[in-house]
Each structure stands twice: as C-alpha cells, then as structure tokens.
Amino acid sequence: MFRTALVVLLVVALSGASPLVKPIQGSKPWRSRLDGRIVGGSAVSISQYPWQLYFTIGNYMCGASIISSTWALSAAHCVDGFSTSQMLLRAGTSTRGSGGTTHRIATGYIHGSYSGNDYDICVVQVSNAFSFNSNVQAVGLASSEPSAGTSVTVTGWGTTSYQGSASNTLLGVTVQIIDRNTCNRSYGSITSRMICAGVTSGGKDACQGDSGGPLVSGSTQVGIVSWGNECALANYPGVYANVANLRSWIQQASGV
Template structure:
C-alpha cells in the first residue's frame, strides 16, 4: 500500500509481504486544515516529502522512514497550517534536527517513528494545533481517520489539497494473515474489499481516533488493495518514547 517517499516516489508498485512505504490517500475526500490543524507537510528542498503531526510548539511526530536516508536536517522544512502543498500558506519552519527510534529497522519498518525538532516555535492558531497521543488501541472494526496529500490512486499523483478517508481498525491477529512480518509496534486499518487507504506521500502522517494520534502512516502492499490493510506505527506502543525523547 505504501510507497517510496515523497518526491522520490517509485512508479512501480507490487504485491508482496515486504513493506512498501505508504504515501497517499485513496478513496477519500477533500478536507480543510482547520479540521486537522495538527497535520503538517514535511518538505525536502522545497518539495512535499511526507506528512506528520504537531506534538508541541517545536516538535513534529513523523515516520522514521521519512528521514532515515538523510545525512542531516539541513534541507528539511515543515509547513504548518496549509491546505495546499503546491501553493502552501501558513508557517514554514526549518528542522533543526531529527531523532529516529533506536529500534527502527529498515527491513520491516518496525518502530517506524521519528521526532523532528524545529528551529523556532509554532504559533498556534485555528490552523495549527498539537494533537494528543492515544493511550490504547480501539477494538477491531472501529472507524478511524487518516489524512494527507498522498496520491489518490496507486502510482498516481499527489493531491493538491488535504484529503481525509475513514477506514476501520483491523486486529493484528487478522492483519497478520496478510503480512507475516507484522510486529507488535504496528497496527492495521483498512476496509473490506479495499478502495480506501493511505498511500504515496502520506507517510509519517496521522491515523486519528477520537481526536488523538493513534498511528503513523508507515507501509503496506500496494494502495487500497483488497485483503491488504494499511500498516501504521502504533502510537500507544510508542507513546513513552515520544514523550521522553521530546523532552531531551
């Protein structure tokens, strides 16, 4: 479901149990940043690369795979409070540094979480607000929301305006039948029969339940394919690391 990062997207997608990094919203609808004021656009040399969420005034929560190939943060900025990624508005802040979870593994994207520390503080307003971290997973089949500017079809183009889509929690005991490498630090969400999902460009963005950050867009097989839910880094399992690292 999920593909190669942001401006470095691969045009070919294949069905496999190996992780493909997720980058877009499929089967969703246009929304407004005021509905999801925690959503940010991570930019690399000015181009949208990944999504992410505001944790506090100078810290962004995103996916480790969005930054693990970079030598440093010198070419990264964060756009806050924008609806459109091609003509962004709002606040833009440089990234001072990023920290990747020590247990992150590129082979299966276990512990796929990173914090980005900003060079300056976010000015909170109706388009820019932090999001609370979830403390527990919802039950199987619970509706949740995922947002982003990723491609709206597999192998397609980024959405210009922010998109949202509702999917349902898929218990790990069920999701494991699709992905043999599924780990306890991951959670799954999708819909029966496919058709709704995150995808290319959505990586690092939020999976939301009851206005809390439940998951971080991570990987999957293709995008919105039947029987292949999206896989997310599970915030309840990563919460302690996020809170402790953000204070360092």
C-alpha cells in the same frame, strides 16, 4: 513498501545517547521502496485536522503531525538518510506546498531499533515554534491501542491511486482498525509496534506521499502512516506505527 515517495536515511548514534534514540544525520541515496496514500477520500480543511503538517525532505514529501509547540511526529523512513538542513515543515494550510507557515528543523531522532518496517517513528524539533490558532494545533497522543472496528481517519496530500499524482488539496478518508491477527494473515510480519487500518473490500487507504502522516481517532493520534502492499487493495490494509505502543519512546526523545 512504505507509504511515501521518499527515502531512507543513514543514522548514527552519538556517543552517550540513549540506545533507543538516534539523531538524524548523514545521507544515503534514494531507494524506491515506498508507498504513501489517500485513496477513496475527500477534501478536508486544515481547520478540521490542524495538527497536519506538510513535510518536505529534499525533493520528496511526507506528512507529519504537531505534538507540541516545538515538536512534530513522523515516520523514520521519511527522514532516514537525510540531514535536518534538507527538511522543512509547513503548518496551517490545506494546500500542498503553499500558505501557512514554514518551519526549519533544529534536530530530530529516529527510534534506535528502526529497521525497515518496524519501529518506524521519528520526532523532529522545529527552529521556530508553531503559533497555535484555529488552523495550527497539537494532536493528542494515544496511550492505549484502539480496538478492532474503531473508525479512524488518515489525512495527507499523497497520491490518489498507486503511482498516481499527488493531491494539491488536503484529503482525508475514514477506515477501521483491523484486528492484528487478521492483518498478520495478510502480511505475516505485523508486530506490536504496528497497527492496521483499512476496509476489507479495499478502495480506501493512504498512498504515496502520505507517509509519516497521522491516523487519528477524533483528536487523538493512534498511528503513523508507514507501509503496506500498494494502496487500497482488498484484504491488504494500511500498516501504521502504533503510537500507544511507542508512546514512552516519544516522551523520552522529545519530552512530550
């Protein structure tokens, strides 16, 4: 189940486009198969995580991150089935849906191999560039996967419990990278394009509405909120798109 109260997009590759890159276009009815989440966290300031974006798609919400003055990174399942005209990014604010600056989407791409949980990544290009300041900055992108036990932080405005209410204030929670083999014993379907993070006892996680948001180690993004079994359950860590593994695709699709 995905980490958002969002939906899936129908995507059709344009003639001559790379088979790894699909433009965002078309639409498809909403399907409730998603979980996002910040559970067990606390309020944080946008100045601490200035790459965090509030991403609305139709009537649904996700997270995203700034990776350059004109490009943002999110999850494929957040945008799959929507047109770019239905999307809006908000930067530079700790408050859900207000403050900061808004940015329409000019174009975007999801991974050509995206299928449900795997390759769950997209990039979108904004029509009006981000103006960098203390509350608006690009995040670094991981080139190597962090080792098991590394402390990482996930942020967003998602629900604070499974099927609960979204937060009006940006929240963050610190979890640890979970060994892929351990994570696979829980889910049985963890690929190299995924990275897992949580706490063994549960109680800390992302949740509905956090999908697409960044998992960071310091100021480097290592994951994108993707899916999991409900939110913050013991022995079921959050599953994230693995930025290091997908780094070359990001560069190919966006030039970043």
